[in-house]
Amino acid sequence: MRLRHIEVFHAIMQVGTISGAAQVLHISQPAVTKVLQHAELQLGMPLFERVRGKLYPKPEAHRLFAETEKLHRDLQGIRRLAATLKSRAGETVRLVSTPTIAISVLPAALTAWRRDYAQTRCELATFHTSEIVNALRLGEADLALSLQDPRHPGIEAEPIAQGFLTVMAPSGTWSEAECRQPVTPHALTGELIGLADGDPLGELVVAACEDQDVHPVFHTVVQTYQIARSLVEAGAGTAVLDPFTAASAASAKVQCRLWAPQIPVQLYLLTASHAPLSHGARELANCIGAAARSLLDKGSHEHQRVDPA
Known part of the structure; x- marks a missing residue:
């Protein structure tokens, strides 16, 4: 049986009628009938007795329903997970940074990122560059920031501000x-x-x-x-x-x-070569680059002012 067969069969068993199953699945009654007939054809046996337009499950249908109930629960869990991922509530972005960048750049970057990713969890830690490389290689971090390119074969270094x-x-x-x-x-x-x-x-x-x-x-x-x-x-x-x-x-x-x-001093975005960034992590990287460049522009103007004394 295909997954669509199981889905239609389970709905019929739950509500007892073709019309009820169609409402549950948000499809037409002829579509439900067609899928059920195809499922029975593939199985090589009928699952229901048809008496005066009503369906009565056969013993084989009850045995099959007990197994499909487990699959139905699993499918519901998958749908909930998919909905959670869509809303970004289940995503965690793990960011590590050298202390310098964490203090100077990240506050503004995270503030901007939160406008679109209010429900996404972000874990921030500060490491030195040698520790950052290990964290990325071991999968303990998704992205990292450093003023150094570690020049490691397993690490991608992308300049995002200078x-x-x-x-x-x-x-x-x-x-x-x-x-x-x-x-x-x-x-x-x-x-x-x-x-x-x-x-x-x-x-x-x-x-x-x-x-x-x-x-x-x-x-x-x-x-x-x-x-x-x-x-x-x-x-x-x-x-x-x-x-x-x-x-x-x-x-x-x-x-x-x-x-x-x-x-020149570069700010590098570091990632593991084998691990592409999620959409949320890439957007965070974009916000970091923008915040770093804005900080440099602002600093170049403010620090040109001189105390007249």
């Missing part, structure tokens, strides 16, 4: 004219806040300085870009940071200038 390495100092450090010019290694002065050994951006800064025979001294070294930003906002020194952290700083407390030579 800025440039930025020098951030306490408000009032530079004149308006100076703010319009990039900062070279030779122009780094005052208390410098460094990034921990092994940090990719920190290594880029040190390498650029050494190329120009400049050897910066960092009396304060931090593990995260957020701590460096907070120290600059508090007036504790100057730091060279990624553009997303710099753009999210309080514009009244800091000034920002591009680093020279100019060094």
